[in-house]
Amino acid sequence: MITYLEAIREAQARALADDPRVYIYGQDVGSFGGAFKATKNLAQEFPGRVLDAPISEDAMVGSAIGAAIEGMRPIIEMQFADFSTVGFNQIVNHAATLHWRTNVPCPITIRLPSGGTAGAGPFHSQSMEALYAHYPGLIVMTPATVEDAYSMLLDAVAIDDPVIFCEHKYLYYHLKAEALPTEAMPTGKARIARAGRDATIVTYSAMLHESLACAEELALEGWEIEVIDLRTIKPLDTDTVLASVARTGRLLAVGEAFPWGGVTAEVVARVATEGFGLLDAPPMRLNAKDTPVPYHPNLWGTHRPTAKTISARMRDLLRLLGKDEG
Amino acid sequence: MLQATAAPSPLTNPAFSQTYFAAYRWMLLARLLEEKIASLYRGGKITGGVFLGRGQEALSVAVGLALRAGDVFAPLIRDQAGRLAFGESLLDCTRTYMGSRLGPMRGRDGNVHRGRPREGMFAMISHLGAMIPAVAGALLARRFRGITGTVGATCLGDGATSTGAFHEGLNMAAVEKLPLVLVVANNQYAYSTPNARQFACADLVDKAAGYGVTGHRLDATDLETCLRVLHKAVADARDGGGPQLVVASLLRLAGHGEHDDSHYIDERLRESRLGLDCLKVAEQRLLAEGWADAAALRGVEINAQRQIDEAVATTLREAAPDPNEEDWCALATRHLSEASHAE
Numbered sequence: 002m003i004t005y006l007e008a009i010r011e012a013q014a015r016a017l018a019d020d021p022r023v024y025i026y027g028q029d030v031g032s033f034g035g036a037f038k039a040t041k042n043l044a045q046e047f048p049g050r051v052l053d054a055p056i057s058e059d060a061m062v063g064s065a066i067g068a069a070i071e072g073m074r075p076i077i078e079m080q081f082a083d084f085s086t087v088g089f090n091q092i093v094n095h096a097a098t099l100h101w102r103t104n105v106p107c108p109i110t111i112r113l114p115s116g117g118t119a120g121a122g123p124f125h126s127q128s129m130e131a132l133y134a135h136y137p138g139l140i141v142m143t144p145a146t147v148e149d150a151y152s153m154l155l156d157a158v159a160i161d162d163p164v165i166f167c168e169h170k171y172l173y174y175h176l177k178a179e180a181l182p183t184e185a186m187p188t189g190k191a192r193i194a195r196a197g198r199d200a201t202i203v204t205y206s207a208m209l210h211e212s213l214a215c216a217e218e219l220a221l222e223g224w225e226i227e228v229i230d231l232r233t234i235k236p237l238d239t240d241t242v243l244a245s246v247a248r249t250g251r252l253l254a255v256g257e258a259f260p261w262g263g264v265t266a267e268v269v270a271r272v273a274t275e276g277f278g279l280l281d282a283p284p285m286r287l288n289a290k291d292t293p294v295p296y297h298p299n300l301w302g303t304h305r306p307t308a309k310t311i312s313a314r315m316r317d318l319l320r321l322l323g324k325d326e327g
Numbered sequence: 328m329l330q331a332t333a334a335p336s337p338l339t340n341p342a343f344s345q346t347y348f349a350a351y352r353w354m355l356l357a358r359l360l361e362e363k364i365a366s367l368y369r370g371g372k373i374t375g376g377v378f379l380g381r382g383q384e385a386l387s388v389a390v391g392l393a394l395r396a397g398d399v400f401a402p403l404i405r406d407q408a409g410r411l412a413f414g415e416s417l418l419d420c421t422r423t424y425m426g427s428r429l430g431p432m433r434g435r436d437g438n439v440h441r442g443r444p445r446e447g448m449f450a451m452i453s454h455l456g457a458m459i460p461a462v463a464g465a466l467l468a469r470r471f472r473g474i475t476g477t478v479g480a481t482c483l484g485d486g487a488t489s490t491g492a493f494h495e496g497l498n499m500a501a502v503e504k505l506p507l508v509l510v511v512a513n514n515q516y517a518y519s520t521p522n523a524r525q526f527a528c529a530d531l532v533d534k535a536a537g538y539g540v541t542g543h544r545l546d547a548t549d550l551e552t553c554l555r556v557l558h559k560a561v562a563d564a565r566d567g568g569g570p571q572l573v574v575a576s577l578l579r580l581a582g583h584g585e586h587d588d589s590h591y592i593d594e595r596l597r598e599s600r601l602g603l604d605c606l607k608v609a610e611q612r613l614l615a616e617g618w619a620d621a622a623a624l625r626g627v628e629i630n631a632q633r634q635i636d637e638a639v640a641t642t643l644r645e646a647a648p649d650p651n652e653e654d655w656c657a658l659a660t661r662h663l664s665e666a667s668h669a670e
């Protein structure tokens with residue numbers, strides 16, 4: 002068995018082994034193996050290529066951009082996604098604009114240990130994907146499975162653009178797979194994680210698992226819910242989403258990030274503008290609440306969507322416009 | 328109106344022995360409180376992280392004691408002793424760690440991320456260095472408001488000196504000649520990262536010259552040194568001497584957090600002077616000077632333990648936050664909140 006976190010470690014090991022241009026830079030990533038052990042033993046296995054960084058996120062990203070211009074393929078580990086705000090300027094203004102301005106690509110990968118866990122509080126829990134997706138010039142990956150954590154990270158390193166790799170801390174240890182994948186869906190394609198015909202949930206990252214649990218629960222009531230895992234939120238695979246809504250007529254977009262704007266709003270906007278006629282009911286969304294992420298597990302558990310609250314919202318959606326015969 | 332009051336020097340005899348003993352009491356209280364917090368964490372009563380200031384109590388308490396009511400203090404992760412000496416209650420600590428609604432953070436933020444800004448104690452965010460410009464801003468505001476004679480102090484680690492916020496905050500404080508005391512606890516590591524991977528100057532205090540501020544260097548395993556140096560730095564800032572950069576050498580005698588066994592700390596450092604436990608050193612001094620006898624120390628410990636047990640028992644009886652009663656509104660301007668339809 003291999004965990005989501007081990008898959009991330011294995012992908013980096015393989016990237017280092019396969020491509021001499023790859024190096025890893027981040028706080029405590031060296032002999033310590035990283036705060037979460039995502040680089041365990043890599044400094045020992047690849048001497049000189051896995052370097053401890055000072056607490057200088059701006060310089061970590063800025064230096065990666067310079068190295069990329071010189072032909073390297075840096076992987077930057079933020080200790081927590083939340084601290085990437087300190088490197089925000091370099092990411093959104095420098096890395097994201099480089100190719101567009103100069104025709105020189107910027108192949109850097111920035112790993113963001115993202116999302117909430119119990120007791121982590123407002124500064125070790127954030128989901129920042131929408132912030133980065135807002136900027137032209139960045140690719141934003143949000144793997145929800147062990148297989149995707151592995152194959153998408155390898156893709157991130159290979160891609161000629163800056164990739165923000167949002168790996169979810171909640172999935173690190175308890176999400177497991179039999180083995181690493183030998184083949185993968187292409188980047189940019191969403192996946193139908195569960196087929197259905199009554200309604201579509203579009204989601205990504207840790208919320209995939211809450212959504213699948215919701216589909217499981219509603220199946221007991223006779224509903225067949227289709228669940229789509231976006232995999233990358235930028236680019237967003239609108240075709241797969243529209244095709245699903247064409248089959249089900251109902252849409253609920255679910256995310257763990259703050260409610261204003263964001264991925265779920267983007268999904269709803271695209272379906273409303275490009276697929277309005279496919280809808281049998283108004284599209285819905287469910288996100289975290291509009292406050293910082295709270296510390297106490299009781300508050301945190303209510304702040305984020307869960308299988309229970311997704312199911313409640315889904316029942317509302319199914320009741321709309323007479324599909325409640327279930 | 329905030330106005331600090333002048334006090335006679337606590338660092339000359341006969342008051343010195345009392346100051347020293349008082350400092351020791353705060354240090355011991357902090358040490359025992361943190362040990363209790365760690366055991367609550369191991370017992371599953373605290374979720375998330377626990378960060379201890381073990382080995383850093385002498386430095387921290389000296390900061391808290393050098394400040395007065397009316398000053399601003401922005402403590403960081405290893406400042407339990409300084410918080411207590413500055414006036415934070417034990418309940419503020421236990422309630423925040425256990426997420427009680429009755430604590431200053433109301434279960435919204437936890438562990439070391441606590442404070443009472445209105446009472447001069449800022450509540451740190453995690454992002455290292457971020458408190459420096461905030462304290463500088465408070466001092467700037469006092470200048471605007473005509474408040475004189477107060478200072479602001481903030482603590483940080485060796486690692487936090489690598490942040491842009493450290494550079495920007497210290498530089499702007501220097502430009503404005505603000506009464507800011509920046510206390511760097513150089514415990515030789517930032518999490519697992521040794522100083523050699525953090526900065527390349529021979530001594531962090533060398534940075535003071537670059538910013539045009541006064542630098543102080545000290546061995547923070549010795550309480551008297553801490554009390555004297557912090558007293559001077561704070562007094563100089565108060566007297567118009569501008570920002571003071573205090574760089575203290577010591578070792579963290581705990582993991583980065585309680586999840587961490589700190590196996591990466593060099594044995595030679597542990598065995599060096601830096602590895603001395605400031606609490607033990609202070610205790611030996613108290614006994615050697617005859618400022619306290621074994622019975623008095625025992626009394627201090629019993630009293631500390633009783634206060635801690637009381638605070639913990641009180642907190643454990645308090646209800647956990649109820650999400651149905653929680654006010655899910657992040658704004659002070661309530662009518663502009665979108666909470667009712669954004670989710």
Ligand SMILES: Cc1ncc(C[n+]2csc(CCOP(=O)(O)OP(=O)(O)O)c2C)c(N)n1
Nearest residue numbers: 080084453454455484485486487516517518
């Ligand atoms: C901007 C930022 N980046 C990363 C972190 C994660 N982090 C928390 S504590 C820490 C090490 C701090 O070391 P130091 O400043 O020396 O303080 P010490 O823990 O040694 O007291 C790191 C890297 C953070 N809090 N803020």
Ligand SMILES: [Mg+2]
Nearest residue numbers: 484485516517
């Ligand atoms: Mg340190």
